[in-house]
Amino acid sequence: VEVGPADPDYPRLAQLAVSEQEMQDRRRRWRDGDEALRLEFEMYLARRDRGGQDGPGADGRSADPSG
Numbered sequence: 001v002e003v004g005p006a007d008p009d010y011p012r013l014a015q016l017a018v019s020e021q022e023m024q025d026r027r028r029r030w031r032d033g034d035e036a037l038r039l040e041f042e043m044y045l046a047r048r049d050r051g052g053q054d055g056p057g058a059d060g061r062s063a064d065p066s067g
Contacts, residue, residue, distance in 0.1 A: 005011055
C-alpha cells in the first residue's frame with residue numbers, strides 16, 4: 001500500500017520509515033549475525049549424521065527411548 005502526505009497516518013508512518021540504505025545495512029547485519037547460527041546448525045547436522053544423540057536418526061525416530 002502506498003501512503004502519501006494526504007493520508008491521515010502519514011505523519012506517524014513517516015517517523016517509522018527507513019531509507020533503502022538503512023534497510024540494506026539491516027539486512028547485512030542480519031546476515032552477519034546469522035553466520036554463527038548457520039555454523040552451529042551445520043555442526044549439529046554433522047554430529048547427527050555421525051550417529052550422535054542430538055536428534056532423530058535416519059529413520060526419523062529419536063535415539064532416546066523415552067522420546
